[in-house]
Amino acid sequence: MDVRTLCLGILALGDASGYEIKKMVAEGSFSFFSEASYGSIYPALTKLTDEGFVTCRAMSQNKRPDKKVYSLTEKGQRALTDQLRKAPGPDKNRSEFLAALLFAEAVSPDRVSDLVNERIEDHDTRIRSLEALLADDMSPASRFVLEYGVAMQKAALSYLQNHQDDLLAQITNSGEAAE
Amino acid sequence: MDVRTLCLGILALGDASGYEIKKMVAEGSFSFFSEASYGSIYPALTKLTDEGFVTCRAMSQNKRPDKKVYSLTEKGQRALTDQLRKAPGPDKNRSEFLAALLFAEAVSPDRVSDLVNERIEDHDTRIRSLEALLADDMSPASRFVLEYGVAMQKAALSYLQNHQDDLLAQITNSGEAAE
DNA sequence: TCTTCCATGTAAGAGGTTACATGATTGA
DNA sequence: TCAATCATGTAACCTCTTACATGGAAGA
Numbered sequence: 100m101d102v103r104t105l106c107l108g109i110l111a112l113g114d115a116s117g118y119e120i121k122k123m124v125a126e127g128s129f130s131f132f133s134e135a136s137y138g139s140i141y142p143a144l145t146k147l148t149d150e151g152f153v154t155c156r157a158m159s160q161n162k163r164p165d166k167k168v169y170s171l172t173e174k175g176q177r178a179l180t181d182q183l184r185k186a187p188g189p190d191k192n193r194s195e196f197l198a199a200l201l202f203a204e205a206v207s208p209d210r211v212s213d214l215v216n217e218r219i220e221d222h223d224t225r226i227r228s229l230e231a232l233l234a235d236d237m238s239p240a241s242r243f244v245l246e247y248g249v250a251m252q253k254a255a256l257s258y259l260q261n262h263q264d265d266l267l268a269q270i271t272n273s274g275e276a277a278e
Numbered sequence: 279m280d281v282r283t284l285c286l287g288i289l290a291l292g293d294a295s296g297y298e299i300k301k302m303v304a305e306g307s308f309s310f311f312s313e314a315s316y317g318s319i320y321p322a323l324t325k326l327t328d329e330g331f332v333t334c335r336a337m338s339q340n341k342r343p344d345k346k347v348y349s350l351t352e353k354g355q356r357a358l359t360d361q362l363r364k365a366p367g368p369d370k371n372r373s374e375f376l377a378a379l380l381f382a383e384a385v386s387p388d389r390v391s392d393l394v395n396e397r398i399e400d401h402d403t404r405i406r407s408l409e410a411l412l413a414d415d416m417s418p419a420s421r422f423v424l425e426y427g428v429a430m431q432k433a434a435l436s437y438l439q440n441h442q443d444d445l446l447a448q449i450t451n452s453g454e455a456a457e
Numbered sequence: 458t459c460t461t462c463c464a465t466g467t468a469a470g471a472g473g474t475t476a477c478a479t480g481a482t483t484g485a
Numbered sequence: 486t487c488a489a490t491c492a493t494g495t496a497a498c499c500t501c502t503t504a505c506a507t508g509g510a511a512g513a
Contacts, residue, residue: 100374101500108381118464128380132373139501141466162510164464176385183382183389186396187374192430194311195279195366197423201307202287203362204419206355210362211419217365239448240383240390244376247437254433258426269418280472297492315474320494341482343492462511471502476495483490 100188102139103147107179110153110171112238117141117167128232128241131225131248132190144169152178208270215263222256279367281318282326286358289332289350291417296320296346307411307420310404310427311369323348331357387449394442401435 109120109129117140124135144167147153152175158166171179196218203210229249233242288299288308296319303314323346326332331354337345350358375397382389408428412421 100372100377105377108377111381111384116464117466129377132371132376134370134372136502137464137466138468138503145466160463163462164509166464179381180386183378183386187378187393189400190375191313191370191372192311193279193313193370193372196369197311197426198279198284198287198308199362199366201419201423202290202358204417205290207359207362214366221368238383239445239452240380243441243445244380246441247376247434250433250437251430254429255426258429262422262425266418266422273418295492296494316492316494317475317496318473324494339491342490343481345492458513460511460513463509465507467505469502469504472500474497474499476497478495479493481491483488485486485488 100133102135102143104179104182105133105135106140106143106147106169107152107171107175107182110169111176111179114168114170116169117144120144128237128245128248131229132244147175151175204270211270212263212267215259215266219256219259219263222252222259226252226256279312281314281322283358283361284312284314285319285322285326285348286331286350286354286361289348290355290358293347293349295348296323299323307416307424307427310408311423326354330354383449390449391442391446394438394445398435398438398442401431401438405431405435 105124106120109115109123115123117137121135121137121140123129124133144153144155148155148169152172153169154172155167155169158168160166196214199214200211203214226249229245229252233245237245284303285299288294288302294302296316300314300316300319302308303312323332323334327334327348330351332348332350334346334348337347339345375393378393379390382393405428408424408431412424416424
């Protein structure tokens, strides 16, 4: 999903500024399945405005810099609906951790144990921060997505906890057997 | 993880040609946590050769085009080990499905049910294809990673199965309440 | 006083993908 | 006969990130 569509979709949930969109993808329910930087969001919003998919109004604020609040137009809604009619592309799960595990086995097997332990810590932290985002006033889909995220983190955590001893024992064995 | 490091790591598991590397990331155990196209793999291998991280020998084959088989050099191994010493970056889970769910709620709630059902089918298919890759002669880490993938797919599947009714009921309700 | 938050934007560059070009062989 | 598999490579293009520029207000 490109940044254009991401902006369109977020604006379908409510008006927002570029800064707010960035915060949503960096910290909100969006954070664990999407990403975008200012350097892509601001230009995307400008272009979407030029093309008539969104409108922009300036809001001067008390003791704060001015904001540009964007709203979806009807044309923008149609474009988004068209996008959603298509089947979503497959998930892209890029994991340096899993790659590192595979490679470490070949080149520095001692590292494997550390990698797994650090990863278990990570999951603990992430589960807590996702659960902290759960609020009473969320939309059903937001809650569903967040809880999906929590479920995934917990599944990964428990897989690692239940299989790490096995993995380490096997790596140690095959290491010794090869000598 | 950039394509350079990916190539270095795969070559640490054994010699391979560019074509074989591509197949591994597209179909093998790597497929669900990494990706790369020929257009990035071939130039990366050329550059790695120029820089002395890998060596290349041409292999003529019977009734098949020639192959260029790459091997990791000592320098390449050191570079890879250095990379692995660093903590792996966080996973990047980009999901058009989850985004579509959130956006569909706002703009075309009828689509939500279809999205979830199609997704459940997808998981079924993917679980079977991952399990088909499990073989007896895999290295411990390869097996661990593949089974991790299966565990994740199963967790996602069962989350969707257990919560879809809930989600649909809530969306229908809030839709009616708003009218 | 220093850092963080608010807020918007640009330019350069990194890092990829897609489409093309080529061509023999094998299986349906 | 037609598609798929094996096999390597290039060039154009696209998208996004990083780093920079600016500056006031609030909190520690």
